[in-house]
Amino acid sequence: MSDRYIDFANSSFGHRLVGALGLPSPVRLERWQAGRLRPIEGALLIGGGPLAERISTLASRLTDGIYSYGTEPSMATAWIPGHGPKLKAVVFDASDLQHTDQLKQLREFFQPLMKNLEHSAHLLILGRAPETLRDPFAASAQRALEGFSRSLAKELRSGATLQLIYVGDGAEDQLEGPLRFFLSPKSAFVSGQVIRLSACATQVSDWTRPLAGRKALVTGAARGIGASIAETLARDGAEVILLDVPPAKSDLEALAARLGGRAITLDICADDAATQLIEQLPDGLDILVHNAGITRDKTLANMTPEFWDAVLAVNLNAPQVLTKALLDSGTLRDNARVILLASISGIAGNRGQTNYAASKAGLIGLAQAWAPTLLDRGISINAVAPGFIETQMTAHIPFGLREAGRRMSSLGQGGLPQDVAEAVAWLAQPGSGAFTGQALRVCGQSVLGA
Template structure:
């Protein structure tokens, strides 16, 4: 669905009027083309800053960026007409909150020179088992980064990578996470911190097609986010099997024909759904590596008006089905083949994090997805796999198109980016978490919400 307001305020006279009236002026975000892999990684030179104790690790990060043919600088000097495409702030050596002052102010001095769609990325360490002063400094990065993200303009975003102690800045998942956050693939990810818990993962032979050799199943693939997940995964090299109910068979076939995939008409609430999926995929491709639990329904009602069929029916599709299927998919040897590590990615929601009026059933199910993901992470890690979730915020889909115009526009303005996301934004996050370079990221829920002003 088109955001008419966004289009208007980025053209001629309406743009001038919006500025005069002090109205929000969201910009068109820098996104990838789902059919192309040639989108530049950044829009300009990259500045690498650090605290005093992190110089060595900052040098290593700068070296990695140079290996990607980026223009990397270590000081804030810039040509008169140039703009920073990204600023990376390495804060792995913080020992006290005071240590954050110098790099924070250095970042502040260049914010007015950011290019449209620029990226700010912090790299810090987890609080786990740190002594109080160190823990205070490390946790301070969280509040600092989220606040910076809310100050950015012109489609720029701020996100962070949080490394467990012992994980090097050049570990595959750190490099992979950094590349994702710098790229146009993360257009609607803002104010988020991704924890890299291990040195696990591996770098793809081709960064633009990291899923080559993998086989992925996407449930609810006939339309909306599921269809876009199928397209992005196929673009990234995966062979895709799309699953949806028989009633959506025509749409499902069209999507799978478009991506050269396989359509499987199946109700995921069936007790044998997972085994049927495995049997079909193994017969056709020999192995299954990636499962994306996307299938879901909405049955919105205030709790006072909620009926058993609306509450229990939604739970059956949105959480009970993934739980039952994972009993099969997470079993030893079920997923993975030809060197690919198992990946399970599930669709949560910001409603499951912060709640939402009229969505007690939906928020219950999506919070359940987050809990399921955390519990599943250890189980699949034993096989070298990962389980993660993606929590979309307001995304422009057929479902959100049914919201009345005024509430819909207010919902768009509720994010730091002052607009709704697109299905491709969610798909890009899922494809990243399913990739080999995300192997050190496990049990996480990544919000794709433009930093909505709710929850975390």
């Protein structure tokens, strides 16, 4: 469903009216277009501590325009406030901040940039996870980055985003994948997130096809977010297997044919679903995306057992049972990537969605609990928690709630299926084993559960 308010707010009359009345003024976000090669089309500014130099050495693969401010990374041109170009991407390494006094570096670095950002600019702050630091003052300084970055993300305008990445020991050499995602339009609808990276043994070898040679299964792939995930994984070089219920067969087969993939019609709640899947995947699987999901909304007072059971069965029980069976049978190969489609309802709760929110929170808990046990096989498991995404599922929400869902975020609009798909495609990469047991929100920094 198209968002007519964005069209209105971006017309010349609408822009003036929205400004005069102080209404939300969402901009059209820049998104990744087919055929694009460079993650950053514009100036990248690098500053801060010891990781800045390391980033400047890989930055030439991201953009032609590399600038530094406050430090002198060897491969960068000095950026002068008021004279340097407008910035499309910014990375500030705050990993060496250890005292309250040093936090002023954040203000000193970012303040001059605020009026020099291009449309849909992407900003990153790098730090060290506070829980890994012994010195309480250093841990406190690093934790302060979280409050700073989430607040600054809310102050950004014109579709700009900002995230904080805590870089763990051994993860310093693996920043290219996260930078390619978080500094490019692939992360257009991700903002205000805190991400933890650890070491990972596997790497992407060809950035034009980061999923080449990988086999991916996407459930609920006939339409909406699942269809977009299948398309994006195929774009990135994966061999895709699309699964959906038998009534969706014709749409599923048409999409599978277009993507050069294979279709499996199967109800993931069927008693023999695990056996059928194992039989149909004799060569194993590298990427498993549990996207199929349903809503059956009612307040708890009116919740029927059927509504409760159906949502828990599809959204939570089936991903648990199928993942375990695919792991136990060896179908899921070493270094596999498992991605569970959760929801911000599972983080914030939502009136009328006790069943749905329980199922989605359960998926986040599943990723957190399972991840440490899969580390020795190099397998990662994560949840992706979308906010309001424009699909058939959200088109059925009553108008008032739909508008609230769209506007109650820093970006002031709903996301597109492509936004969720890009996040899934990043997590599916070989190098993304550095990110596991976490929930990545794709919600435009929704105020819900933030």
